[in-house]
Amino acid sequence: MARGSVIVVGAGIAGLSTAWALNRRGFDVSVFEQGPIPNPRATSHDEHRITRYAYGALEGYAYLMPQAFAMYERMFADIGADHFARSKVVYFLREEISWHEPTIRALTRLGAGFRDIPLAEVAQRFPMVRTDGLTRAVETDDGGMLFPIRILTDLTVTLGARGVRFFADSRVSEVDPEAGKVVANGREHRADHVVIAAGAWVNKLTPLLADVVVPSRQAVMYLAPPPELARLWSEVPVLIDMGLRSGTYTLPPRRGTRLKIGDHVFTRSGDADGDRLATGADVERLESAARLAYRDFDRYQVLERKICFYTVTRDDSERFAVRPWGAKAWVVSACSGHGFKLGPLIGDGVAAAIAGERSAEETSRWAAGQLDLAELGAAEPAA
Structure with missing residues (x-):
């Protein structure tokens, strides 16, 4: 017998990972997505x-990253395919920025490999x-695509x-967090719990995070390198x-993908229901940064x-916002590109909270990256 029923709103990495973790715990899960599944318009x-x-x-x-890598390994074993290309990651620093000191401290504590690359090389x-x-080049061992x-x-x-039920092309217009009710395409559905993992559409479904997160229209470019560099690009790390x-940030072509470049400057503007056509204004800053x-x-x-x-986030904290809402709902909002890296781990954490393995307060702090390394062992769910 199922431990209870859960409706998950959103079929990106956050929603599907949460559904996966709930299904493994014995819950009866339904996933609602406003488009096809997977949805090409989804951030994921x-x-x-x-x-x-x-x-x-x-x-x-x-x-959190050792746990995140381990959760992906568990997922890949479960789905029978390893969709991860391991790679070193090389960072090129051009100004005095605050990244280096905390990064080296964290990598040292984790026992993760890193080294400076002499600038002459x-x-x-x-x-x-x-x-x-x-000003500096740093190579790290643990990463990839x-x-x-x-x-x-x-x-x-x-x-x-x-046995997970999918409701594709089912746009949720209303959520009642006290009753465990959603309305999709004008039809009412109920469950013991509701998880909203709707990405950039989250504020259209709940006011809970309106003062915390905002959609951000972001541009990336896919490229063909000059012919004489094509082989080198196929071999370099991230x-x-x-x-x-x-x-x-630049991802080299691997396993049939294209060379991809993006930036990490958030526009904090735009409507997720809008178009996906990149204009000259959208890529102006990215092209300028790429030339540098x-x-x-x-x-x-x-x-x-x-x-x-x-x-x-509306501020610069770049933290996940994962919170209970009312008596029967949870809201899961990723922040920037962290969403895919940590999606399965965060989904497992929310499932653990719903299953009573972890408190709501602890889950929110954990997902926000507010636990120190020493605290994480005690906070890890018993999945």
Whole structure:
């Protein structure tokens, strides 16, 4: 007999991971998604995403990453496919920024490998990188690329085979957190619990986080490198350029994906129901930063300019907002690109709270990265 029924609103990585964790605990789960499943308009729907240990001032998330990697391994074993390309991650620093000291402290405490790359060696190892203005280059061992479309697809197939019910093209318009009720396409559905994991649409369904998070229209570009650099790009690790003007992250082509570049500057504007057509204004800052990071960037062919929507905090904290709402609901809101890295772990934590394995207060603090390394062992759910 099921331990109870749960409605999950949203079929991105947060929603599907929560459904996966609830299903493993014996709950009867239904997933509602406003589009197809997986949904190409979802923030989670992408060719590849970075995962890593290094988190700068967000040390609490660095300390969560060993658990996050382990939860992905558990998920991959469950779905029967490993959608993770392990890779070093190299950081190029161009100004004095606050990233280095807390990162090295966290990596040291975690026993994760890292080393400085002598600046004199950068040009030889990474001839595509502009070396003028570099102040430091740091190579870290633990990281790589996740392949979201494949993860979402395999997770959907696995959950369907295990009895999870999917309601595709079912837009939720109303949630009653006291009654455990949602209204989708004009029809009422009830459960013992409701989890809202609606990404950039979260504020359309609940006022709980309206003062905390906001949708952010973000641009990325997919590129074809100059022919003489194509083989090198297929072999280099993930590259992150960190500067006040130049900040970019770059995922090299792997397993049939394209070279992808984005930035980490949040617009904190836009409507998630809007278009996904990137304009010149959308990519202006990204193109400028890319020219500062890479030599002869204008020789790279643009294959696609894409818009996605993150949910980000109104301040600069970049923390997950995971909170109970009323008697029967939880709201799960990722922050920026952390969402995919930590999605299965956060989903498991919410499922643990619903199952009574962890308190609501502890779950919210844990998901916000507010627990120190010493606290995390006691806070880990018994999944």
